Structure formats: structure tokens, C-alpha cells
Amino acid sequence: MIRIxxxxDHKMFAKGIAGLLEEEDDLRVDGIFSNGKDLLDFLKTHEVDVILTDMNMPVLDGAGVLEAIKKTSPKTKAIVLSMYHDEAIYNRSMKLGADAYVLKNSDPDELIYTVREVFEGNYLPSYSKLQQQTESDEYTDYYKLKFQLSKRETQILRMIKNGMTNKEIAASLNLSLFTVEAHRKKIHSKLKVSSVSELIRKAIDIGI
Structure with a gap:
């Protein structure tokens, strides 16, 4: 479970992002705050894996948060959420220790993907990625399909591709057969397929 x-300071936006993240099986939002000071106070008594912070906030801004996090909790990953497609702000965020920079108008799947990749230590930030976030035609269909699947759904899809039955998957993951079947229905729906052969072909197409 990735703790976030x-x-x-935009409460409606923050609650919307939290709700989006909470829909994923492997993501949990432990706290929502309207300024950097309250976030840092929370982190004195709670451990999280990833923080998401705006740069412009009252009391203590994102720059102050990044500086403090890297000193007091160097293992905690930090993602900047910003409405500004600006290379100077991006570079400043990276210099202060941000692990990623995501535009607020990005596809929600991009944020979910970035949280997971940053947590795993696989994300390599670059300004070109920021540019891609505003150019939806840069994203291929397979990219969108792949990263709308949850971590558990990806795991189950990989097992299906490898020829495992629902019962075998349930036993391997210590899940009930009902849970595996429910995940499988979601996978079929998200990938828009109706047969096992189509599902396996799609899994191969999107690199799973």
C-alpha cells in the first residue's frame, strides 16, 4: 500500500484528487492539508511514502515543504502539482528535491502512474515529460490503456496472459474466487474486450 x-489550498481540487487516488487498490490518502505547515506537522507523527504538494500555498509554500522533506524525511518521495507549464518553476522544483512535477490539468491516469513510478524509484523526471502532459496526442492508445489498470488488475492480467485459471490466480494471490472474477470483469470492461483471446492479445499489445 502506498501511503500519500x-x-x-484549493480544497475542492484536493478532495477530488484524494478521491481519485483512493479508488485504486494500492493507494491510500492519509491526510489532506491546505498549507505546507500543517502537512509538515502531520509528518512529525505519521509516516507516508509520497507527498503531493502545490507550490503556491499560504503559511508555508511548496518550496518550503520540499526543503523540509528532504532534510527530515529523505526517503519520502515528493510530487509537485502545479497549474503552471513553466520551465523555470519546473527546474526550481527539481532543484529543491521534487521527484516529479505533474500539471493539474493532466490526465488523471498520468498522476496515478507517476505516484506508482515515483514510489518504486523508477521515475526519471524531465521537462519533456511535462510538455507531453499538455499534448494528449503524444500519448498512444496502449499507454492510456495500460495505466488505467490498477496494480492488482495488472497483476491478474499478467497471470491470465500466462495461462492461469481464476482458481489458480485466487490461490496464488490469497484472494477469494469472487474477488478475482470481479477484477477480471473490470479488466474486460477497461480494455473493451469480450473473450480470453482478445484479452491476451490486448495484454501483449500494451506490454503486460
Whole structure:
């Protein structure tokens, strides 16, 4: 489970992002705060894996949060959420220790993907990625399909591709047969397929 804390003074936006993340099986939002000071106070008594922070906030801004996090909790990953497609702000965020920079108008799947990749230590930030976030035609269909699947759904899809039955998957993951079947229905729906052969072909197409 990836534990997340979020700081943004736009409460409606923050709650919306938290709700989006909470829909994923492997993501949990432990705190939502309207300024950086409240976030840092929370982190004195709670451990999280990833923080999401706006750069412009009252009391203590995102720059202050990044500086403090890297000193007091260097293992905690930090993602900047910003409405500004600006290379100077991006570079400043990276210099202060941000692990990623995501635009607020990005596809929700991009944020979910970034949280997971940053947590795993696989994300390599670059300004070109920021540019891609505003150019939806840069994303291929397979990219969108792949990252709308949850971590558990991806795991189950990989097992299906490898020829495992629902019962075998349930036993391997210590899940009930009903849970595996429910995940499988979601996978079929998200990938828009109706047969096992189509499902396996789609899994191969999107690199799973």
C-alpha cells in the first residue's frame, strides 16, 4: 500500500484528487492539508511514502515543504502539482528535491502512474515529460490503456496472459474466487474486450 499525504489550498481540487487516488487498490490518502505547515506537522507523527504538494500555498509554500522533506524525511518521495507549464518553476522544483512535477490539468491516469513510478524509484523526471502532459496526442492508445489498470488488475492480467485459471490466480494471490472474477470483469470492461483471446492479445499489445 502506498501511503500519500496531499497539500493544496484549493480544497475542492484536493478532495477530488484524494478521491481519485483512493479508488485504486494500492493507494491510500492519509491526510489532506491546505498549507505546507500543517502537512509538515502531520509528518512529525505519521509516516507516508509520497507527498503531493502545490507550490503556491499560504503559511508555508511548496518550496518550503520540499526543503523540509528532504532534510527530515529523505526517503519520502515528493510530487509537485502545479497549474503552471513553466520551465523555470519546473527546474526550481527539481532543484529543491521534487521527484516529479505533474500539471493539474493532466490526465488523471498520468498522476496515478507517476505516484506508482515515483514510489518504486523508477521515475526519471524531465521537462519533456511535462510538455507531453499538455499534448494528449503524444500519448498512444496502449499507454492510456495500460495505466488505467490498477496494480492488482495488472497483476491478474499478467497471470491470465500466462495461462492461469481464476482458481489458480485466487490461490496464488490469497484472494477469494469472487474477488478475482470481479477484477477480471473490470479488466474486460477497461480494455473493451469480450473473450480470453482478445484479452491476451490486448495484454501483449500494451506490454503486460
Amino acid at each position: 499525504a496531499l497539500a493544496d
